[in-house]
Amino acid sequence: MTKKILEICIGTPCYLMGASELIEYYNNLESRIKDKIELRTSHCLEDKCEKGPVIKFDDKLYFDVTPERLSKIIRKKTQ
Amino acid sequence: MSNNTISEVVKLKRKLYVELVKMMIKENLVEEIDYLPKKMIRDDTPRYRCCEFKERAIFSERIKMALGYSTLNNKNIELHELASDLYKADNINNIVEVIEQACDSCPIDKYIVTDACRNCVAHKCLNSCPADAIVIIQNKAFIDQNKCLECGKCARECPYGAILENSRPCVRVCEVDAIKSDAKRQARINKEKCVVCGRCIVACPFGAIADKSSIVQVTDKILKKDEKTAALIAPSFVGQFGFKVSPETVKYVLLEIGFDEVIEVAEGADRVALEESREAIESLENDRILLSSCCPAFKKMIVNDFPDLKDNLSHTDSPMLTTAEKLKRYNSDINTVFIGPCTAKKEEAADSEVVDYVLTFEELIALITGFEINLEKVIERREIRDASKFGRQFAYSGGLKGVIEELSEGKIKADNAEGLAKCIKKLTNLKAGKSNFDFLEGMACKDGCIGGPGSMINPKAARKLIENFAERSNLKLK
Ligand code: SF4
Ligand code: SF4
Ligand code: FES
Numbered sequence: 001m002t003k004k005i006l007e008i009c010i011g012t013p014c015y016l017m018g019a020s021e022l023i024e025y026y027n028n029l030e031s032r033i034k035d036k037i038e039l040r041t042s043h044c045l046e047d048k049c050e051k052g053p054v055i056k057f058d059d060k061l062y063f064d065v066t067p068e069r070l071s072k073i074i075r076k077k078t079q
Numbered sequence: 080m081s082n083n084t085i086s087e088v089v090k091l092k093r094k095l096y097v098e099l100v101k102m103m104i105k106e107n108l109v110e111e112i113d114y115l116p117k118k119m120i121r122d123d124t125p126r127y128r129c130c131e132f133k134e135r136a137i138f139s140e141r142i143k144m145a146l147g148y149s150t151l152n153n154k155n156i157e158l159h160e161l162a163s164d165l166y167k168a169d170n171i172n173n174i175v176e177v178i179e180q181a182c183d184s185c186p187i188d189k190y191i192v193t194d195a196c197r198n199c200v201a202h203k204c205l206n207s208c209p210a211d212a213i214v215i216i217q218n219k220a221f222i223d224q225n226k227c228l229e230c231g232k233c234a235r236e237c238p239y240g241a242i243l244e245n246s247r248p249c250v251r252v253c254e255v256d257a258i259k260s261d262a263k264r265q266a267r268i269n270k271e272k273c274v275v276c277g278r279c280i281v282a283c284p285f286g287a288i289a290d291k292s293s294i295v296q297v298t299d300k301i302l303k304k305d306e307k308t309a310a311l312i313a314p315s316f317v318g319q320f321g322f323k324v325s326p327e328t329v330k331y332v333l334l335e336i337g338f339d340e341v342i343e344v345a346e347g348a349d350r351v352a353l354e355e356s357r358e359a360i361e362s363l364e365n366d367r368i369l370l371s372s373c374c375p376a377f378k379k380m381i382v383n384d385f386p387d388l389k390d391n392l393s394h395t396d397s398p399m400l401t402t403a404e405k406l407k408r409y410n411s412d413i414n415t416v417f418i419g420p421c422t423a424k425k426e427e428a429a430d431s432e433v434v435d436y437v438l439t440f441e442e443l444i445a446l447i448t449g450f451e452i453n454l455e456k457v458i459e460r461r462e463i464r465d466a467s468k469f470g471r472q473f474a475y476s477g478g479l480k481g482v483i484e485e486l487s488e489g490k491i492k493a494d495n496a497e498g499l500a501k502c503i504k505k506l507t508n509l510k511a512g513k514s515n516f517d518f519l520e521g522m523a524c525k526d527g528c529i530g531g532p533g534s535m536i537n538p539k540a541a542r543k544l545i546e547n548f549a550e551r552s553n554l555k556l557k
Contacts, residue, residue: 010321010322010455011453011456012320012321012444012447012448012453012454012455013097015321015455015535016093016097016441016444016445017094018085018090020535021085023322041322043453043455044456049453
């Protein structure tokens with residue numbers, strides 16, 4: 001099975017808005033779900049810096065992402 | 080993730096800092112600042128209060144503190160008036176303040192009657208209450224929260240322990256009991272007792288407690304071409320600026336945005352290490368147990384709450400003051416900006432002649448963002464070579480302890496305490512003559528400065544990065 005790609009922007013504007021909490025969330029995922037995802041980091045995702053933290057999951061961009069939202073996004077798409 | 084969670088209020092504060100810096104750069108702060116609450120608090124902004132109007136009123140107070148002004152002393156002043164003279168900011172007053180409008184929404188009733196209430200005949204609670212706040216409804220005591228003074232008499236009187244104290248998040252984390260409720264049941268900080276550790280700022284879920292910032296003043300200084308400004312970066316800075324951002328890149332960027340000089344505070348820490356280990360040996364000969372003086376919160380707590388131990392405090396200046404003093408000695412006109420994880424340093428700086436401003440890492444990253452620089456994209460570097468591995472270790476708990484043991488060649492038996500609660504324990508034992516160390520390193524923050532309220536990353540990760548950085552130094556301690 002090909003893994004779904006989770007790209008988290010760690011550029012300074014996104015970092016200031018809590019990108020590290022998203023990375024931490026990914027690191028603590030249960031392996032059942034984590035195994036289906038490949039994590040990549042980015043320096044900036046399509047210049048949407050004003051709306052950080054920005055992520056891309058399965059080719060779709062999401063803005064203002066919190067760990068809670070990330071959890072919903074991931075769980076919905078990895079069922 | 081750091082110990083400090085990034086809630087919506089924290090994000091809002093950070094966005095505000097970025098906005099202020101951008102306005103400084105565009106030179107339109109005074110003209111635009113009155114519109115900022117409306118611009119930043121819209122009807123779809125996540126909110127904690129009833130309506131965006133109240134949210135905006137609170138936000139205005141937040142702006143005052145971000146400009147370095149007191150919210151308590153500037154109640155009916157418009158933002159543009161404050162912004163038009165940034166250097167009147169009363170930074171010397173309380174660094175940490177409660178924003179009154181924000182605090183009233185803390186829903187916690189301090190005393191609550193539990194089901195253990197048996198409606199006993201004695202009604203000791205009812206009789207003890209000085210405010211007549213207790214009534215009996217359906218065989219159970221009931222506290223009228225509008226009348227309650229939070230004095231706690233009922234809880235002490237109830238023979239069944241049925242009344243519980245339910246403390247507010249801010250009160251619970253304040254180890255020096257500096258927070259009390261006033262007649263309107265709002266939190267109040269006693270400035271004398273407060274050691275500015277910053278815990279309550281992090282703990283309040285409504286962001287009702289804030290620290291004053293110097294971010295606009297520092298932005299102004301670095302934009303001024305005719306003034307010299309130095310950045311004094313705390314030993315804990317390594318790794319705080321982003322996952323792949325090296326210390327050398329941080330230095331490059333600071334010089335790029337207008338600082339004229341960047342120096343590691345570990346440089347001053349090196350000299351403190353030498354001086355303090357010499358003092359420790361001397362104290363040992365005189366049977367005096369020595370207490371470290373680098374952490375201003377630890378120091379202030381001793382002065383306030385352990386006056387008997389005041390003379391045990393080391394006379395050596397903190398690394399921040401030591402570094403700043405040297406810079407000012409060679410160039411008295413230079414502005415000195417300490418950059419660290421610490422709120423307590425804001426008060427230490429305000430009391431000193433040599434440190435002009437303090438920024439936390441959080442504030443500095445907001446400042447860099449305001450300059451539209453993305454550190455992760457910067458590849459340039461500037462060599463950093465100010466300090467030995469000894470000074471660089473001051474950032475985490477146990478660091479100074481190790482340094483003192485090593486420099487005294489094992490003659491000094493050193494111990495350490497991290498977090499005010501543990502410091503209090505060790506000091507209480509020391510006072511009672513029940514301790515077995517010659518030197519105590521005390522740090523108000525858990526894990527030491529890397530766990531400070533203005534830090535950005537997990538203290539464990541920070542510690543590893545700093546250890547590597549310390550090992551990389553090839554300077555010898557003179
Ligand atoms: S001592 Fe710390 S927790 Fe207590 S009021 Fe001051 S900053 Fe807040
Ligand atoms: S431990 Fe460090 S960061 Fe914390 S209050 Fe003391 S000096 Fe400041
Ligand atoms: S830095 Fe995250 S989108 Fe630009």
